Amino acid sequence: xxxxxxxxxxxxxxxxxxxxxxxxxxxxxxxxxxxxxxxxxxxxxxxxxxxxxxxxxxxxxxxxxxxxxxxxxxxxxxxxxxxxxxxxxxxxxxxxxxxxxxxxxxxxxxxxxxxxxxxxxxxxxxxxxxxxxxxxxxxxxxxxxxx
Numbered sequence: 001x002x003x004x005x006x007x008x009x010x011x012x013x014x015x016x017x018x019x020x021x022x023x024x025x026x027x028x029x030x031x032x033x034x035x036x037x038x039x040x041x042x043x044x045x046x047x048x049x050x051x052x053x054x055x056x057x058x059x060x061x062x063x064x065x066x067x068x069x070x071x072x073x074x075x076x077x078x079x080x081x082x083x084x085x086x087x088x089x090x091x092x093x094x095x096x097x098x099x100x101x102x103x104x105x106x107x108x109x110x111x112x113x114x115x116x117x118x119x120x121x122x123x124x125x126x127x128x129x130x131x132x133x134x135x136x137x138x139x140x141x142x143x144x145x146x147x
Contacts, residue, residue, distance in 0.1 A: 001112065001120060003127040006105035007135040011142040013095045016102045017068035019141065020093045023060070029137030031130055041065075056081065063090070070094045085116035085123075104138060106131045 009016050019025050023044035026033045032048040034055070039045075046058045059076040075082065075089035082089070088111040096103040108127050116123055 001124055001127070002107060002109045003124060003131050004105060004107040005128070005131045005135055006103055007139060008098060008101050009104050009135075009138050009142055010101045013068045013097045013102045015142070016095050016104060016138070017071075019138065020095070020104075021065060021067070021071050029134060029141045031133035031137065058082065068095060084114055085112060087111045087113040104135060106134055 019029065021041070023036050023039040023041070023046075026036050026044075026046060030046070033046050034049050035047045037045040037047060037057075041062060043059070043061045046060060048056045048058065050056050058080065060073045061076060062071065062073050064070070064072040070092065072090060072092045075086070075091070077083050077086045077089060088109075090109050092105075092107045092109075094105045094107075096105075108131055110123060110127060112120070112123055
């Protein structure tokens with residue numbers, strides 16, 4: 001299952017790249033991320049808050065990066081709480097210069113496992129909320145930096 005969304009971010013690609021390629025910046029724009037631990041450009045742990053307020057950790061590895069146009073990271077699901085519902089998950093962020101900013105496209109691919117294979121609508125809806133929230137977060141971040 002793949003979810004793709006895009007929006008225009010009011011900043012040049014180099015500025016957007018500095019944010020999306022730095023895992024330590026995720027709490028500023030990615031939904032539900034309260035902090036990032038052990039962050040390096042190659043790997044990091046996102047600490048997210050569940051709706052009930054419980055901290056949930058997820059490990060990620062950067063797979064590819066083409067500065068300033070594209071970054072791809074993989075969610076390391078094996079031996080994690082997500083292993084029950086996912087056999088794999090990747091996130092790609094692509095950027096394209098425009099006269100009035102940067103067109104940012106986020107694509108999330110989830111490969112469901114177990115019972116999650118039978119609830120594609122729920123999984124798609126959750127991924128769509130996450131991707132849309134991330135794009136909204138990027139736009140807000142750059143509007144705040146402008147103002």
